[in-house]
Amino acid sequence: xxxxxxxKAPSGVRGxxxxxxxxxxxxxxxxxxxxxxxxxxLFSVEFLVRGIEMGEPGVFMAFEExxxxxxxxxxxxxxxxxxxxxxxxxVVDFVRIERSEIEETGEYDLEGLFVRLGHAxxxxxxxxxxxxxxxxxxxxxxxxxxxxxxLRRLFRWLKARRVTAVVTAERGTGALTRQGLEEYVSDCxxxxxxxxxxxxxxxxxxxxxxxxxxxxxxxxxxxxxDSGFSVLPITSLGLEHRASAERVSSGVxxxxxxxxxxxxxGSTVLVSGTPGSGKTSVAARFVQAxxxxxxxxxxxxxxxxxxxxxxxxxSIGMDLGRWRKRGLLRVESARxxxxxxxSHLAFMHRTIREFRPAAVLVDPIxxxxxxxADNKAMLTRLIDFLKMEGITAxxxxxxxxxxNVEQSEAGVSSLIDTWIVLRDLEREGRRHRAxxxxxxxxxxxxxxxxxxxxxxxxxDIGEDQPGLPDPKPVARIRRRSAIxxxxxxxx
Amino acid sequence: MTAARRRGRKSTLRxxxxxxxxxxxxxxxxxxxxxxxxxxxxFANLKRICETHLRGKYRIEVIDLMVNPELARADxxxxxxxxxxxxxxxxxxxxxxxxxxxxTLVGMELVPGP
Numbered sequence: 001x002x003x004x005x006x007x008k009a010p011s012g013v014r015g016x017x018x019x020x021x022x023x024x025x026x027x028x029x030x031x032x033x034x035x036x037x038x039x040x041x042l043f044s045v046e047f048l049v050r051g052i053e054m055g056e057p058g059v060f061m062a063f064e065e066x067x068x069x070x071x072x073x074x075x076x077x078x079x080x081x082x083x084x085x086x087x088x089x090x091v092v093d094f095v096r097i098e099r100s101e102i103e104e105t106g107e108y109d110l111e112g113l114f115v116r117l118g119h120a121x122x123x124x125x126x127x128x129x130x131x132x133x134x135x136x137x138x139x140x141x142x143x144x145x146x147x148x149x150x151l152r153r154l155f156r157w158l159k160a161r162r163v164t165a166v167v168t169a170e171r172g173t174g175a176l177t178r179q180g181l182e183e184y185v186s187d188c189x190x191x192x193x194x195x196x197x198x199x200x201x202x203x204x205x206x207x208x209x210x211x212x213x214x215x216x217x218x219x220x221x222x223x224x225x226d227s228g229f230s231v232l233p234i235t236s237l238g239l240e241h242r243a244s245a246e247r248v249s250s251g252v253x254x255x256x257x258x259x260x261x262x263x264x265x266g267s268t269v270l271v272s273g274t275p276g277s278g279k280t281s282v283a284a285r286f287v288q289a290x291x292x293x294x295x296x297x298x299x300x301x302x303x304x305x306x307x308x309x310x311x312x313x314x315s316i317g318m319d320l321g322r323w324r325k326r327g328l329l330r331v332e333s334a335r336x337x338x339x340x341x342x343s344h345l346a347f348m349h350r351t352i353r354e355f356r357p358a359a360v361l362v363d364p365i366x367x368x369x370x371x372x373a374d375n376k377a378m379l380t381r382l383i384d385f386l387k388m389e390g391i392t393a394x395x396x397x398x399x400x401x402x403x404n405v406e407q408s409e410a411g412v413s414s415l416i417d418t419w420i421v422l423r424d425l426e427r428e429g430r431r432h433r434a435x436x437x438x439x440x441x442x443x444x445x446x447x448x449x450x451x452x453x454x455x456x457x458x459x460d461i462g463e464d465q466p467g468l469p470d471p472k473p474v475a476r477i478r479r480r481s482a483i484x485x486x487x488x489x490x491x
Numbered sequence: 492m493t494a495a496r497r498r499g500r501k502s503t504l505r506x507x508x509x510x511x512x513x514x515x516x517x518x519x520x521x522x523x524x525x526x527x528x529x530x531x532x533x534f535a536n537l538k539r540i541c542e543t544h545l546r547g548k549y550r551i552e553v554i555d556l557m558v559n560p561e562l563a564r565a566d567x568x569x570x571x572x573x574x575x576x577x578x579x580x581x582x583x584x585x586x587x588x589x590x591x592x593x594x595t596l597v598g599m600e601l602v603p604g605p
Contacts, residue, residue: 101584106536106590108588112563114524115568
């Protein structure tokens with residue numbers, strides 16, 4: 001006999017259901033804790049509104065904001081609480097407790113609160129309940145022992161009423177919540193965190209506890225934007241994406257030859273190199289090739305504006321403007337540091353979801369953050385997402401001049417399928433550009449270091465290694481450049 | 492207390508209140524939830540205090556939230572029992588079974604606070 005698993009109610013919060021394997025425990029309370037401004041209220045509202053969309057009416061018991069304030073605050077996220085209330089799908093009840101107005105004279109209990117909640121649940125046939133933030137009771141009433149006992153009773157009562165509840169609480173010092181509520185809500189505890197590191201804010205979510213259920217234990221970045229609350233999981237699908245054997249051209253025919261036919265479709269390619277080594281140019285060739293095949297592409301340019309990029313690429317024979325006009329190419333320029341890391345990731349997710357490209361270019365990935373660990377976590381998420389969608393991705397990455405290329409990128413190397421290294425070689429009083437395929441999973445590839453040139457017609461890769469016994473290819477390129485120089489081409 | 496008795500008391504109270512000046516009329520509301528020991532104690536304590544300090548010029552209305560649950564929200568009731576002094580203004584809230592007589596008197600402003 002198969003044991004039935006814990007029934008779950010989809011939270012409606014994008015990404016959270018993937019982490020929790022289906023949602024919050026149905027018919028039980030979940031504790032959502034976090035410091036002020038961590039997003040607890042928004043999380044709760046999203047949980048209720050999505051529930052209503054799924055046919056589960058809700059009750060929002062607000063201890064900190066009036067119904068009007070709450071409705072105003074979430075209107076910017078596209079939630080119309082007043083309409084839902086008018087449709088009898090939602091009850092918002094503001095519980096006001098002001099210590100200075102209350103005299104305590106002997107024994108009492110919170111039956112009034114129970115009656116209110118019960119009445120609200122019955123009024124709309126609610127399946128979901130939010131109590132935000134119940135700890136306000138401790139500020140309003142002085143008998144903490146009694147409050148604890150009553151809250152324990154409240155959580156049992158919620159379970160008995162079989163409502164899926166979200167109870168929010170303030171984060172305490174050294175404990176999850178200020179009043180130790182995590183002891184009472186034993187089924188599921190979610191922690192929201194909002195921190196600022198190096199002036200950049202990031203929001204994180206972690207499922208601290210989920211009794212009777214496997215769940216992701218990492219910290220996941222989440223985002224609050226005009227479409228609500230979304231969590232960006234490192235895919236719970238793990239490494240289950242399909243691997244295509246189809247090859248797609250890198251846009252440089254000789255590079256294709258070096259890899260025996262091009263990149264694998266859906267693979268992840270890193271083009272790394274020192275400043276000025278031609279990373280953007282090599283990577284952009286791939287975008288050009290994809291557009292020529294009639295595939296949609298997104299070019300995330302974090303250093304250049306779309307116009308600047310179009311101009312610069314036209315100097316090496318690529319007409320990006322044409323593809324943009326035909327709707328095949330979308331160029332998104334933004335400085336990543338302007339937003340928080342997770343906003344940035346979410347922005348990329350959304351663009352990709354909207355545009356549904358077959359190929360994505362991120363130029364460069366190094367700009368995301370100074371922190372290597374954060375950078376890797378972010379890249380893992382992005383790469384997992386792209387792989388699941390079957391999108392071929394090319395990233396460029398800047399290595400500082402003089403650094404050991406292989407080592408400096410070690411952090412991300414494991415995530416990358418094909419790694420192309422560009423470098424500058426100094427020889428005979430001139431800098432030469434050289435390229436090699438450092439690794440490429442699942443294919444025979446050339447191990448040569450090839451000299452290449454960026455010309456008005458594109459990228460021109462030599463046939464052999466520079467600086468090795470046979471200098472002929474280099475000599476040939478020189479001759480060609482000499483001819484070009486006579487014709488007046490810019491050098 | 493039965494409804495009939497309550498109605499009876501109301502009408503006499505109204506008569507008494509009418510004979511007094513509006514400023515001296517005390518209107519008190521006691522919110523309970525069913526006939527629990529706490530609510531019975533609260534009513535008895537309240538009654539005793541009123542008879543001692545407000546004889547002839549008070550009116551007590553008992554609201555049972557088990558019967559009228561919608562009033563809990565309308566009157567912002569959380570704790571039970573809750574006593575609300577509607578008149579004279581300002582509105583005062585006192586929670587508990589009123590067993591602490593000193594605090595009840597202070598809360599009702601029948602004696603000046605400490």
